[in-house]
Amino acid sequence: MTVYAYVVAGYLLLIGCYGVARSRNLVHTAVCVSIAQSGTYVLLLAVGYQAGGTAPVFGSNTPVDAAVVDPVVQAMTLTDIVVSGTVTALLLALAAQIAKRHGTVDPDELHALRG
């Protein structure tokens, strides 16, 4: 378990990149990029986790001196997710535009078109 969490993060990055390399559809490519990016969420949160720690939100259940998990990596992941969502939107919009211009979203066919 000590490195398993990190290995899963690295695996997500690599499988996402594999999907990009293998992709035959630009919409599929954009989704694979977002899978690769989700590796960063898993890595960041795994680095910040502490066994037995609680969420870094103080309140009636969490006194100020309680052991909490690292909030800095959580704040980074939070904005990471929202930014990833909008960047995926931009990539999908590009795919739609390519479909309009060339009538295909297969990267290989696009190469053939440019010839």
Added chain:
Amino acid sequence: MSRTARMIVFGVGAAGVGVSLLLAFLRLPAFGATVHPYRDLSVPAAIQHSTANVISSINFDQRALDTLGEEIILMGSVLGAATLLRTARGESETAPPDEGRVLPATRLLGYLLLPVTLLIGFDVVLHGHLTPGGGFQGGVVLATGLHLAYLTGRYQVLRRLRPLSWYTYGEALGAGAFAVLGVVGLVASSAFLANFLPFGRFEQPLSAGAVPLLNFAVGCEVASGVVVLLAAFLKQALVVEGGSR
């Protein structure tokens, strides 16, 4: 490049990245360990500024400048996607396909959940400094909630609920307000985006200084941005015809 060649290049590159990642992972502190130097610095700082949700304190107080950068990335992406998806020359807008096959139960659920989700969204934005949540999450919840109207099967209802120009202004206003609050921090306090309001009492609705205001600005921007994005995608998928050469 042929497909086989591409996969070979990928395989070599992935093996290299994989091995270096693994070597790096083996030297990281073990998963679940107790050593977290960043936490030990940021948690006292958040408590000193009486912000119960430490994550909000980090995003909007301790590293608010980074958040401004992220906001600008977000705005740029929304702007780019909306520009790419606008109705181009040679395209025409047809009447939207109204009234698909929607189960009455689904429609009822859509109508019932719409106000509930909007309320939750506002709550998440406004209490971001006290409970889990904040402008980023609440904004997306608000925008998604609005699109429950589409679940009812009526694109027209959604369109009426969503005067799009308001949301483009909302996005600009949200981003602008964040920057203005930053300048106010520069003038009234020590630095750009520095906290300039009294911190109030820990865990009270009015606490954490300027964090709730910044949360609100971000909520405004994210909600409007996502609405603009989804509107552009919906319009292209449902209404716009033609355009392919």
Added chain:
Amino acid sequence: MTTVLLALLFTLVAVAGTVVVWADKPGRQAVVLSVFGLALTVLFVVLQAPDVALSQLAVGTAVVPLMVLLTTRKVRRLRGERR
């Protein structure tokens, strides 16, 4: 107990990610992506990150899969027009 749960959830996330990459039809991929987003959400909750989980729930299981579906529909319509 938590360790076992975490190990299971990490495995689930890895498997779900693999399924998303292997799904060839984008329409189906949007659905699997939503499931992947949900798995990540549960993992984040167990990792004591409720803020992140909320964000992932809204973005990863709702907004992004919806945009994927809409883009797929647009692409399919364009192909239909050309034929």
